[in-house]
Amino acid sequence: MTDMTDHPLLMPDARTKARNAAERRFRAYGLTAITLALAALVWLLVSIFSAGLPAFKQTFITFPVTLDAATLDKSGKLDPVEMAKVTTIGYGKLIDKAFAAEIEAKGIAHEVKPKELGDMISEQAGASLRDMVLANPALVGQTIQFQALANGRIDGYFKGRVTMETASRDKNTSPEKLALADKLRDAGVIAVKLNPGFLTMSDASDKRPEAAGLGVAILGSLYMVVIVLCLALPIGVAASVYLEEFAPKNTFTDIIEVNIANLAAVPSIVYGILGLAIFINFAGLPQSAPIVGGLVLTLMTLPRIIIPTRAALKAVPPSIRDAALGVGASKLQTVTHHVLPLAAPGILTGTIIGLAQALGESAPLLLIGMVAFVKDFPGLPPQGLFDPAAALPVQIYNWTQRGDPGFVERASGAIIVLLVFLVVMNAAAIYLRRKYERRW
Template identity: 90%
Template structure:
């Protein structure tokens, strides 16, 4: 007689053991898949943040500048038109003199040639001071405390991008300049501060990476997302409601349905080609303008809004419609009073995710001239929609192609800004869904 415990339920037989092992293995596969995905994400984030966070800090040089009336306002009448004749080069000279005087006043001895001193200050400073004076001509004759951007290499030195060794090989700076920068920092003239300019200033040329900001790109992206919202949401919802609630089910609606699903999968660059052909070549809309970008992204986003909207409408139980119709509501009343409000959370979620995709889209914008150097801010809508502008993703693309190493940091910083916007939008979508979601 065999031992009874061998047959007990508590003792797994060989088959059960094999099945359990298979399950454990499967769990291990799943876990390792998640670990791999997470590791990739963490690696990506670390590389972006380590390269990009310095962009939010900037080195500034602060010193008093006397705005001599003799140079800036020759006529003495504070006439803006007259004063505009003084170029940024004129202002640059004034700044260079003031900087030299400040170094002498602080009693700092250094080995930088007088001519090269001004190279420690960003070329942007002249334009900055000129804008300040033209905005407030009363400043002429006064001595103001002027906060100028430091040259990109000096800035790089405080961020660890430039070292004494690399500076010795670099024709754009010298170890003497870095040594002077160290002394100036100890004297409180040079300081590293939070860089609001990165978010508010416009793009800058290769000669002044320190002055490059995302201002124009953020406004351009905002304009485009608003255009997409105002066009794609009503068109998308109208199309979905019609297809879902009113359209007869026949060959044509099937065809339309297949096409919408197809369009959602079309590579975005195709929409760029379409936009170039229709909006620029045929309709004659201007190049590089947010309106064209917005229209192209609207086309791209439409199917991505229609599909979740239809799903949201489908999820509203037929009993709601039947009840509404039963108490005498018309078809339109049924839809607008009952079905649409109940489907709204799903529609909003789909829309926000569609907008987030539109915000991060680069490829279609390449073809309509958005990948350009745009320095001037676009105006307010509606005119502003037609003036040249940039967009966040294309600004990133643009900066990665620049020769000056300072732009690497800027590009990664811009990625962080874009990621923050995307996270905000996706979080909003999740919160909306959680808050208003209804289960039937």
């Protein structure tokens, strides 16, 4: 160190070189870590979006169907009760016949057995046609242009999920049917179109992924988020105001504080157990009901609202309180007139983020029976809150448990819907924060 050659500063020694190399390696580790984390994010999103986007399109088969009065309205009186006696299967047969006739009329040659032609159409088609006729009995006797959902395998073929090779091993379809589907598409009978039904229809049974929609799940999730908002926001703000502005510093309030911090970190599934034990077994509320889901999510969200709310209250400078108290306002007036309005942006931001978490939560809902297959839309609130419903994240889980591969596409599509809701909520929170945040 003491050897003073000409300009030792200009000639880095071996040790310094080694140390600088270590420095570069260390930085590289950091960059690699960040790259890995971001790559994981991109991988996750790309994988979900590529699997899910096709769910928003659907293959439809359009052909004329004659609504034969002899089959559909035997009494001839257009009496809805009598007409309702014709089942979905009756309508299905009508559709199959019309489809076969259409193929013949277009002069399309094919090798599919006549009996199996109907398999190309979704089993849902009969039910849709029946609903259509029952809603409008005047259609009976007319020939209408009917747009039927294609069977999931045909749909999968146009989306690249099903190939000739897999079809030859699949008892639900055959290469001949796929070949026919190609010809029908060229003839304009089959087309892949946007599918608004994915957002509005209710769930469908195991055999017909093409008909499954998110309507009930979106409505159920909406009900629950509204319940959480109506309960967790006032209770959370009240609790925060007490703890931050009024509570004396003693062991009891200390316990409440530690307790809230801990509740925020309790695994969500534990809240599901709580809901099952208290709301369903003890209080006797119905399973699968949005009210129970909403209550469970409220308990889970409360600490997640209280923590940011308290931070927002804490950020309001004491000088504001002193000013209000100084002109003779009571403590409660000081808080409601001055502190809360100033803390409102922070409280709102925290609330929106808490709601977003509640919207995406699935584990506790599994335990309170929300995995059940729910076909009917819940009624209007308040009574509808007690009807069975699904929820977006649980609907996704539900679909992953089904056998037909078409449901994976549906589940991924549902995730896109869920993520869109979350992005909107978080963007709102960020916007609020940017716009109203003030630094003291």
